[in-house]
Amino acid sequence: MRRTAYQHYIPPVNFGYVENDLYRCGQPNELNFPFMEKLGLRCIVWLAPEEPNQNVMNFVDDQDIQLHHLGVLEGGNASDPITEDMILEAFDLVLDKRNHPMAIMCNIGRHRTGTVVGCLRKLQRWNLASIFEEYRRFAGPKVRILNEQFIELFDTDLVRIPVDSPDWL
Numbered sequence: 001m002r003r004t005a006y007q008h009y010i011p012p013v014n015f016g017y018v019e020n021d022l023y024r025c026g027q028p029n030e031l032n033f034p035f036m037e038k039l040g041l042r043c044i045v046w047l048a049p050e051e052p053n054q055n056v057m058n059f060v061d062d063q064d065i066q067l068h069h070l071g072v073l074e075g076g077n078a079s080d081p082i083t084e085d086m087i088l089e090a091f092d093l094v095l096d097k098r099n100h101p102m103a104i105m106c107n108i109g110r111h112r113t114g115t116v117v118g119c120l121r122k123l124q125r126w127n128l129a130s131i132f133e134e135y136r137r138f139a140g141p142k143v144r145i146l147n148e149q150f151i152e153l154f155d156t157d158l159v160r161i162p163v164d165s166p167d168w169l
Helices: 030-039 054-062 084-094 111-123 128-142 145-153
Strands: 016-019 022-026 043-046 066-069 102-106
Touching: 022 111, 030 054, 043 084, 084 102, 084 111, 102 111, 111 128, 111 145, 128 145
Parallel strands: 022 102, 043 066, 043 102
Antiparallel strands: 016 022
């Protein structure tokens, strides 16, 4: 029997399909790069306060992916909740179909990524119970009530909806 070599495709931690050409995850490592390459990403929205590691930066450069680092904090710390301005800036990128396929990322893909996706679900008119179930599924035992409260109180009227918005909106 002849064996053929095959490539393993291993998704990053907390990887998830959000919508067509929109994904979420934590920071990928070298084992995840073949999987990430298959997604054909054009854009990554990076929400963590620190830069991605050098291996990720090399991958982004090699794949000609645009990286938008929105998580930079001035005078805050990494556990501070995401801000309304960061959410709105993320939506300017997420709702622009020219940036797709796209991934929304933070270090573990839990809190900041979950808050952005939760606010997107609110924009899509999901009910809060479903939004929180999805948030908790990715956050695991480390749910942050402040993030859920932020999602609940997020004012979707602040979001600029492009004329040519994605079909899933």
